[in-house]
Amino acid sequence: MSLNRDTRWLFWVLSKSVYSFRMLCIWRLIHTASNVKLIDRFFLFLIFLVYSFSFTFTSSDSARAQSIALELVANNLANPVAITHAGDGSGRLFITLQDGQIVIYNGTQILPTPFLDISSLVSCCGERGLLSVAFHPNYVNNGFVYVNYTDNNGNTVIARYTVSANPNIANPSSAFILLTIQQPFSNHNGGQLQFGPDGYLYIGMGDGGSGGDPQDNAQNLGTLLGKMLRINVNGDDFPTDPNRNYSIPSDNPFVGITGLDEIWALGFRNPWRFSFDLLTNDLFIGDVGQNAFEEIDFQPASSNGGENYGWRCYEGNSAFNTSGCGPASNYEFPIFEYSHAEGCSVTGGYRYRGNDFPGLFGIYFSGDFCSGKIWGTTQNGSSWTTNQLLDTSLSISSYGEDETGEIYLAHYSSPDGAIYHIVSAGGGGSCVGTGSFRIRGKVTRSPRGVISGVALIINGPSACTNTATNDSRGKYQFQMLGNGTYKITPSKAGCTFTPSSPTVTISGSNQTVNFTGSCP
Structure with a gap:
């Protein structure tokens, strides 16, 4: 994300087409037995009867995941740009405000005194x-907290502060500068800090x-700009350099070869929000594009670093300026x-690992x-699928995660900025199992015959949903439904249905x- 994007935002609004796209992934149960003996067909039929309930009434994860809502947590904030936690078991959320303050949400309210106020330095x-x-990572014992800000000269500063005797207030006089990076222009400062699962x-x-x-x-590789850096805050390899108070992990990819030792990965335009998967340790990075494409990049936990994510050779998957660039195989x-x-400015988020x-x-x-x-991206082996989950009027400046893996987002505005919790709309559960009634029916072909392999999606009370696939006779059913109003939507590639x-x-x-359908 870039926070001052007025021109690009206006261009996007003027050029935005009034349409929406919805992708529907359908799992089909295909029965073929033309070359199977009669007795074998009989046993296959028995097996089908035993398992038909589970086949027909499996709740669709992708449909369920698309039913999300936003629950207001805190408002009346001045331009929130980051959300995190201390990992100390307190359950507090620490919210970064762009003008130089960090405030605490304690579970019920924003505390009146900021945790840290360095506005005069920013x-x-x-x-x-x-x-x-x-x-x-050892905050409970050492009280160290690290900030990323642009100083009054416009340069990037990474500094450490220490909590005071009051756990809700850091000592503003405890500043210790780890790293200062010169910035040639006012934009594309990056800004995200995150301790990885390796402690760096x-x-x-x-x-x-x-x-x-x-x-x-x-x-x-001779500059730290446009990079993902990885440093050890527990040492100092540069005791005579006041702007480099840290050590270099020995397994950083450019140690001992051409390239600055701090570099972990390269080829970024403006990485606005990255995160590590709590379960797998994989790294996700949102990188803001130029004028055409926004992107989410991925680094598996098994990586040894050194990946090149392409900018400025590529913007997303498309060539941008390939002068001096290598073959496409050099890039991720x-x-x-x-x-x-x-849209016009991506905000990277988190992978949900909450309960x-x-x-x-x-x-x-x-x-x-x-x-x-808001989009949701899911992995299936080596492939990824993304669906739009919600269309809001918010200026989404950041995502954050609490100690239990719940995910939050920030709405950038002042004085009415806000923090929202991402929740499953109405619980987003299964309609099946909520009662003792059923809806059943048949999908016929016009003018005669049946259409099999049709996916039927049911949506009902409290945003419940399930998907069923009809059988070779065209029949489907949803059992164990409760009282209420339901909508049923049939779908098969190339077909139209009445009613829809x-x-x-x-x-x-x-x-x-x-339903009556017409297929090519």
Whole structure:
């Protein structure tokens, strides 16, 4: 994300087409037995009867995951840009405000006294400011907290502070500068700090700004700009350098070869929000695009670092400026990209690993600052699938995670900025199992015959949902439904159905809904 994107935002609004896309993934149960003996067909039929309930009434994870809502946590905030926790068991959320403050949400309210106020040290705003905070993995014992901000000269500063005797207030006089990075322009400062599962501090750096990376910083191993950095905050390999108070992990990919030792990965334009998967330790990175595409990049936990994510050679999957670039095989391409018809500034998020909403488990959330759209990306082996989950009016500046793996997002505004909790809408559970009634029916072909392999999606009370696939006779059913109003939508590639999405109300009795379809 870039926080001062007025021109790009206006361009996006003017060029935005009034349409929406919805992808539906359908699992089909295909029965073929033309070359099977009669007795074998009989046993196959018995097996089908035994398992038909589970086949027909399996709740669709992708449909369930798409039913999300936003629950207001805190409001009346001035331009929130980051959300995190201290890992100390307190359950507190620490919210970074761009002008130089970190405030605490204690579970019921925003505390009146900031945890840290370094406004006098921070240049703000636009894309500058206090941009994030990260707590030392051993914070419970050492009280160390790290911040990333642009100083009054516009340069990036990574500094450490120490909590005071009051656990809700850091000592503003305890500043210790770890790293200062010169910035040639006012934009593309990156700004994210995150301790990785390895205990090292990861720092997301933008390409230095302007437009199109005029200094080619992102591909230059001689600068820290346009890179993901990885440092050890528990040592000091540079005792005579006041701007480098840290040590270099010995397994960083450019140690001992050409390239600055701090670099972990390269080829970023402006990595706005990255995160580690709590379960797998995989790394997800949102990288803001130029004028055409936004992207989510991925680094598996097994990586040894050194990946090149392509900028400025590529913007997303598309060539941007390939002068001096190598073959495409030299670069890592995004797991998800979208064009500026859908937004103009990506905000990377988190993969849900909480316990409150099982239907969301494993979904990686991202969003767009300009359009307010929220996407969910899921992995299936080596492939990734992304669906739009919600279309909001929010300026999504950041996502965050609490100690239990619940995910939050920030709405960038002042004085009415806000924090929201991502929840499953109405619980997003299964309609099947909520009562003792059923809806059944048949899908016939016009003018005669049946259409099999049709996916029928049922949506009902409290945003419940299930998917069933009809059988070779065209029949389907949903059992154990409760009272209420349901909508049933049939779907098969290339086919149209009448009615298209009828509603039916169960009020103490079973119901029947039939469809007539036309397929090429």
